[in-house]
Amino acid sequence: MMTHTASTQSATPDAGKALTPEVPGFEHRDVKQNKVRRTGAPGEKPNLLGGLGGWLWLAVIILPIYYILITSFRTSEDLRSSNQLLPTTNPTLAPFIKVIQNDFFHYFTNSLIVTLSTVAVVLAVSVMAAYYIARSTTLGGRRLFQVILLGIAIPVQATIIPVYYLIQQLGLYDTLWALILPQIAFAIPLSVLIIVNFVRDIPMELFESMKVDGAGEWKILTALVLPMAKPALMTVGIYQALQVWNGFLFPLVLTQSSDVRVLPLSLWEYSGQFGIDVPATLAAVVLSALPLLVVYMLARRHIVAGLTAGFGK
Amino acid sequence: MASVTYASASRIYTPGARPAINQLQLEIADGEFLVLVGPSGCGKSTALRMLAGLEEVNEGAIMIGGEDVSHVSPKDRDIAMVFQNYALYPHMSVAENMGFALKIAGVSKEERAERVKKAAEILDLVPYLERKPKALSGGQRQRVAMGRAIVRSPKVFLMDEPLSNLDAKLRVQTRTQIAALTRELQTTTVYVTHDQVEAMTMGDRVCVLKDGVLQQVDSPRNLYDNPANVFVAGFIGSPAMNLFQVKIQGQGVVVGQDVLPIPDGHLDKAHGDQVTLGVRPEDMELSTDGTGLQMTVDLVEELGADAYIFGTPDGIKTFQPFIVRVDGRRPPMRGERVTIKPNPNHVHLFDVENGLRLNGYVPEHTPHASLSDVEALADAED
Numbered sequence: 001m002m003t004h005t006a007s008t009q010s011a012t013p014d015a016g017k018a019l020t021p022e023v024p025g026f027e028h029r030d031v032k033q034n035k036v037r038r039t040g041a042p043g044e045k046p047n048l049l050g051g052l053g054g055w056l057w058l059a060v061i062i063l064p065i066y067y068i069l070i071t072s073f074r075t076s077e078d079l080r081s082s083n084q085l086l087p088t089t090n091p092t093l094a095p096f097i098k099v100i101q102n103d104f105f106h107y108f109t110n111s112l113i114v115t116l117s118t119v120a121v122v123l124a125v126s127v128m129a130a131y132y133i134a135r136s137t138t139l140g141g142r143r144l145f146q147v148i149l150l151g152i153a154i155p156v157q158a159t160i161i162p163v164y165y166l167i168q169q170l171g172l173y174d175t176l177w178a179l180i181l182p183q184i185a186f187a188i189p190l191s192v193l194i195i196v197n198f199v200r201d202i203p204m205e206l207f208e209s210m211k212v213d214g215a216g217e218w219k220i221l222t223a224l225v226l227p228m229a230k231p232a233l234m235t236v237g238i239y240q241a242l243q244v245w246n247g248f249l250f251p252l253v254l255t256q257s258s259d260v261r262v263l264p265l266s267l268w269e270y271s272g273q274f275g276i277d278v279p280a281t282l283a284a285v286v287l288s289a290l291p292l293l294v295v296y297m298l299a300r301r302h303i304v305a306g307l308t309a310g311f312g313k
Numbered sequence: 314m315a316s317v318t319y320a321s322a323s324r325i326y327t328p329g330a331r332p333a334i335n336q337l338q339l340e341i342a343d344g345e346f347l348v349l350v351g352p353s354g355c356g357k358s359t360a361l362r363m364l365a366g367l368e369e370v371n372e373g374a375i376m377i378g379g380e381d382v383s384h385v386s387p388k389d390r391d392i393a394m395v396f397q398n399y400a401l402y403p404h405m406s407v408a409e410n411m412g413f414a415l416k417i418a419g420v421s422k423e424e425r426a427e428r429v430k431k432a433a434e435i436l437d438l439v440p441y442l443e444r445k446p447k448a449l450s451g452g453q454r455q456r457v458a459m460g461r462a463i464v465r466s467p468k469v470f471l472m473d474e475p476l477s478n479l480d481a482k483l484r485v486q487t488r489t490q491i492a493a494l495t496r497e498l499q500t501t502t503v504y505v506t507h508d509q510v511e512a513m514t515m516g517d518r519v520c521v522l523k524d525g526v527l528q529q530v531d532s533p534r535n536l537y538d539n540p541a542n543v544f545v546a547g548f549i550g551s552p553a554m555n556l557f558q559v560k561i562q563g564q565g566v567v568v569g570q571d572v573l574p575i576p577d578g579h580l581d582k583a584h585g586d587q588v589t590l591g592v593r594p595e596d597m598e599l600s601t602d603g604t605g606l607q608m609t610v611d612l613v614e615e616l617g618a619d620a621y622i623f624g625t626p627d628g629i630k631t632f633q634p635f636i637v638r639v640d641g642r643r644p645p646m647r648g649e650r651v652t653i654k655p656n657p658n659h660v661h662l663f664d665v666e667n668g669l670r671l672n673g674y675v676p677e678h679t680p681h682a683s684l685s686d687v688e689a690l691a692d693a694e695d
Contacts, residue, residue: 205400208367211387212394212471213414213461223413227404 072096072283079278095283102280103258104287107266111288114179114262115244119237121180122187127233129188130195131225135207145196151189156249164253178254179262183244191236198232199225234299245292263288315378315468317341317364317501322373322383324359324525333359335525336373338678344499346492347530348516350509352548352690356525357505358473364503365394365471377468388417393462394471398478399454401446401461408433408442411460418465432464435494452483459491463498470495470502476511488515509549513537521545526680541679543668546591546661547687552621552636554591556687557629558665561586566662569606569628573657579672583664588671589684591661594621597637597653599645605654608635610645620644626653632688 071079073091082088133145163182164173172178202225210220226233248264255261263284270281318341324334334356341347349357362368364375366387374383382390393414402410411432412425420428433439436456446454455475462470475491476484492515495502506512512519513533520530521544529541540546546554561580565572566588573590580588606626611634614621620641623634637653645651662671668682669675 203398203400205396205398206402208365208387209394209396209400209402211367212365212390212392214388214417216388219417224402 068282068285071279072286074279076277076279095277095279096287098277098280099284099287102266102269104266104284106258107261107263108288108291110176110260111245111262111264112291114176114183115241117180118183118187118244119241121184122191122240123233123237125184126188126191126195126236127225127229128221129192130199130229131221133192134196134199134202145192148189148192151186152193156186160249160253163250167254173254174256174260176260179247179250179260182250182254183247187240187243191240194236195229195232198229202228238296238299241295242292245288315501316343316376317469317503318374318376318379319360319364320374320376322360322363322370322375324356324363324368325371331524332371333525334363337525337527339520339527339530341501341503344501346495346502346504346515346517348512348519349503349505349522350507350512350519350548351522351528353507354524355522357507357522359525360522361394361471361473361503361505364469365392366390391467392469392471393465393467395458395462395473395475397474399446399458399475401454401457403446406443406445407438407449407457407460410446410457411464414461414465428464429460432460435463436460451479452487455479455487459494463494463500466498466500468501470500470504472502472504474506475504476506477508484511491515509551513549519549521548523548523680523682523686528680528682529676539670539673540591540661541670541675542682543589543591543663543684544682544686544690546663546670547684547690550593552594553633553687553691554593554661555597555631555635556589556591556663556684557631558587558684559590561588566590568655569604569626571604571654573655573660575660575662575672577672579662582671583662584666587665589663589665589668590655591663592655593659594636594638596656596659597635598656599637599639600652600654603652605652608637608651608653610647610649610651613644613647615641615644617641622651624651632684633691 067085070087071084072095073093074088075092075094078088078090078092129144129148133141133148136142136144167173167178167182172181206224206228207220210224215223246264247262251262251265255265267281267284267288270277270284317339319337319339321336321338322334323332323336325332337360339347349360351357359368363370364377366382366385370383374381376382377390377392402413405413408426408429411429415425415428429442430439433442436459438453438456438460441449441453441457446457449457455478458475462472472491476487479487488511504511504515513536516533518530519533519536521528521536523544529536529545531539531541536545536549540549540554543556547556559566559568559573561567561583562572564576564578564580565574566580567573568590606629608624608626610622610624612623614623618641620639622637622639622645624637625631626635629635635653637651639645660672663669664671665684668684668686669679
């Protein structure tokens with residue numbers, strides 16, 4: 001009797017924590033942990049080395065961001081004449097105005113279309129594939145997973161030439177499709193990997209209970225897998241959106257005209273024959289990073305571990 | 314509401330190996346409460362899951378209400394199941410959990426709310442309807458799991474050790490509630506447990522399984538009084554029946570210095586010159602006339618009203634200590650010498666070779682068993 005109680009409870013509350021994507025800048029924390037900071041037990045020696053490393057890392061990350069921010073409020077002349085590491089005494093919005101007047105919103109819309117459609121398809125396909133793979137007991141399911149995982153090992157750069165020919169043959173060169181379709185393909189393997197691991201952590205009995213309750217596969221997908229895998233979907237969604245939004249190689253190779261230009265490519269416009277307009281470039285960087293920052297901050301609250309709490313005893 | 318029939322149903326995981334469920338032949342009447350009981354790994358949960366449609370039926374058939382459902386998907390069987398760990402949907406409130414099956418069945422929102430409320434009233438869950446399962450105690454979660462089942466009014470309730478996660482006191486309480494509830498609803502119930510007290514107290518009939526084979530199915534009383542083979546004798550009853558081998562002498566068996574007479578020619582069917590004698594602890598008594606078995610008391614367990622004394626009688630070989638129930642007010646002391654003897658009206662005799670009961674009705678097809686099966690049972694409990 002004793003053995004029964006122990007085994008059932010341990011599996012559930014940690015389900016969410018299984019997902020710890022190794023993505024810099026992503027934190028995957030429990031809400032409760034936010035309140036109670038882990039400062040170590042009283043009397044325990046503080047981890048000086050760790051703290052030092054943390055601050056060092058923060059400095060390395062924060063310095064460029066600081067530089068980008070202060071520089072985007074200068075004029076080019078100001079940049080040349082004053083200390084570059086201190087905020088300017090005459091801040092100006094001129095670089096931002098220049099960027100916005102330079103078709104910024106057109107490029108922004110292109111980026112938005114490409115990112116949203118890529119992420120939407122990736123999530124839809126990946127969650128369905130993950131459900132099949134996680135619940136499949138057949139050899140076919142395992143093989144499928146192996147083949148999909150193989151995709152992680154293939155670097156995008158290595159395939160860019162074939163992809164280019166493929167897109168051209170399909171007559172999609174210099175369209176937004178040329179950006180959306182390949183990026184979907186390259187985003188699927190990692191997304192499936194993360195979501196599969198999450199779906200596997202959903203207790204078996206919940207699937208069985210759904211079946212007994214009369215749910216078919218689609219109903220189980222929408223009523224159980226989707227809500228339970230929400231943290232994984234959020235993480236995957238944000239990560240892939242980041243990749244696509246900041247992606248440079250595909251737009252560079254597969255598009256040409258300014259009609260279908262996306263934001264990262266538009267940064268090029270500020271480097272002319274006789275030099276770079278640094279403040280304008282950096283203002284464009286700030287403007288293109290803002291939406292992601294907003295999305296991340298909103299979605300972060302949903303990335304809460306331990307969604308399975310309460311399923312069992 | 315419906316009857317359930319296992320018609321020689323088998324579950325074979327690996328062809329050639331021992332089936333998890335071997336030719337299970339079992340009829341459960343409409344509205345009956347049947348308990349499947351047996352030691353760990355006996356296949357009781359598998360049998361239940363076959364009925365739920367969560368395990369394949371490899372041979373034979375399973376019928377619900379006379380309809381063959383062997384290859385029908387779980388969602389089309391109209392059954393409700395209570396899982397051992399309840400399997401509540403963590404992202405849904407109590408009301409949503411209970412109403413989920415109805416929602417899928419296309420029941421209107423108003424009717425759903427009404428039926429959920431009615432079930433919640435029965436189970437004292439009304440104040441918790443809007444809570445998520447994680448905000449409930451273990452006992453409340455268990456009731457939600459029950460509520461999820463009863464709200465549907467299914468043909469059959471399936472319960473897979475639903476009480477094993479509750480603490481002892483709550484378990485006893487809930488046991489009574491479940492038994493009363495299912496009888497009130499008059500829904501056929503198949504209940505799996507490894508706890509034979511649950512089996513005895515709840516079931517209309519109890520089905521004992523071992524290694525995927527049905528040993529005996531009968532009312533708790535008959536199971537206790539007339540175990541069909543030596544395995545059932547050793548398994549049913551707590552503390553367990555004392556089982557030991559004795560020599561046949563004429564129309565009786567030798568117990569210590571005396572011959573215990575066995576009337577009605579029960580010994581005629583015995584193979585060999587020995588039989589297995591089974592005596593329940595309460596059917597052993599302290600002898601006052603000096604006849605019987607001499608035993609040194611190794612241990613005394615006082616339970617208040619009763620006390621159990623443990624020891625090994627001289628000249629008797631048993632795999633576990635003898636247990637004798639004595640008056641709780643005047644138990645012998647540890648180390649004391651006592652004389653015990655079986656009540657001749659309440660002894661059980663089993664054949665040494667096939668383990669079948671000799672002095673009483675043995676249903677056809679009762680499988681053979683041996684004393685070593687019971688020994689294995691005692692080992693598993695340690």
